[in-house]
Amino acid sequence: MKLVDILFLLTLAMVLSTAISSDLDPLQDLCVADLASGVKVNGFTCKEASKVNASDFFSSILSQPGSTNNTLGSLVTGANVEKVPGLNTLGVSLSRIDYAPDGLNPPHTHPRATEVVFVLEGQLDVGFITTSNVLISKTINKGDIFVFPKGLVHFQKNNGNVHASVISAFNSQLPGTQSIAATLFAATPPVPDHVLTKAFQVGTKEVDKIKSRLAPKK
Structure with missing residues (x-):
């Protein structure tokens, strides 16, 4: 094989690996999601430019703790494209997760995104499982971050006796969540x-x- 062919294949591999690492890059300045259109083509159609305003890019949805009065003792509040239409085509989103004492965000996956959590309050035991069934886990505290690779099963557990909360960041406008127990049962x-x-x-x-x-x- 000629050197030029090898270089071509290496370049192609790099381009393809970059292209599938997260949501596709936008081809315009903005594409505010028209959630009412009902049309989805690997994302949402764009709202008419004349109807775009600052509220499409703003939300205070993560400013207050969510209610953890449920069976699992946790609540995920998403700030994705369905809540912030201006995120459409931008490839990022956030969530806030609140945990009661002993609260659990149960084992789940995000099929379209890597996740990184930043601890706002409290202490959490977190971990993910590789495809070789190896558990990688750690106890994290206020100010710490922890990364969950795309598609791998992971969890967070508040083993403390006080409330805990984190902010989660994703490299997708709509990362998706599959809770293992709910998915199967x-x-x-x-x-x-x-x-x-x-x-x-x-x-x-x-x-x-x-x-x-x-x-x-x-």
Whole structure:
């Protein structure tokens, strides 16, 4: 193989790796999401430029703690393109996560983004699992950051006796979240019991018990 061919392949590999590392780069100054249009083409269509204003780029949604009075003792408040239309095509978003004492943000993944958390208050035990089933975990405190690689299962747990909170940053306007337990045991239509019993090596009663606890409240 000629040197020029090798250089071409290396350049192509670098370009492709950059292109798929996060959301696509915008091709215009801005493209405020027209959430009412109902049209999605790997993102949202653009609002008419004459209708764009500062409120499209502003939100105070993360300024106040979320209510953690729920089964898990945690609440994620997202500031993504669905809440801040000006984020459309910009490839970034934020979330705030609040944790009651003993609160858990359960094992989940973000299929479209890497996440980095910055601790506002409290202490958390955090970790992610590699595809080799290796747990990488650490206790983080106020002012610390921790990174969760794109697509890997991860969690945060408040083992303290006071409230904790973090700000999460993502390299996607809409990173998506798949909670492992809810994905498997509360899907619609449901994942067949025989799949779950074999995968988790448990009986049907155990599967039904988990499903009943994760079923959406009516």
